[in-house]
Amino acid sequence: APEPPAGVAAAEASAPEVPVGLKMRRLRQAAHETLEDVAQATAIPVSVLSTFERTSLGLSFKALHELARHFGTTVAAISGQEDYDQRESLVRSGAWATWPPTSPGVTVQALARGQTLMECHRFQLAPGASSEGTYEHEGEEFLHVLTGSLEIVLDGDKFFVLEAGDSFYFESRRPHAWRNACGQETVVIWINTPSSF
Incomplete structure (x- = not known):
């Protein structure tokens, strides 16, 4: 393109x-x-x-x-997350910049500001919220489930169910999809590196 x-x-x-x-x-x-x-x-x-x-x-x-x-x-x-030019980023609890809402039930909040090597996010996922399909990109991902549970599918045939307290790491170039299949909100800390998301 x-x-x-x-x-x-x-x-x-x-x-x-x-x-x-x-x-x-x-x-x-x-x-x-x-x-x-x-x-x-x-x-x-x-x-x-x-x-x-x-x-x-x-x-x-x-x-x-x-x-x-x-x-x-x-x-x-x-989303405007890279608007800040600073060497450190302090984001107070609840003062997260929120991505524009596009997907139903998905709220993405930035936990760090500026042009960083890591993209640090807090995902709030309503019951049933999902990626609505498989995607892939460059880099690596780490996520930690704070509350609720999250289903992850890698490579189209590897299924994982993460519960509160579980962490998961994978290479972002692997096709991946996710979904909150539980009946309550799921909150996940999600980190991508480098900034390719």
């Missing part, structure tokens, strides 16, 4: 007041691509892309990741 000029991608990713759907539209326009071009490259239907650009809603977690990758950026950059 043609990449937008670095300055355009950086500017769009760093404006937290701009809705994420509008950021994606501007990235698409800067790349001189139509909705049909993006749909063909990402397998996301044109109608879903159009709705997302207008409302910042309706895109699954997997699709949001695919769209960011198509435009040569990350979900963290688009």
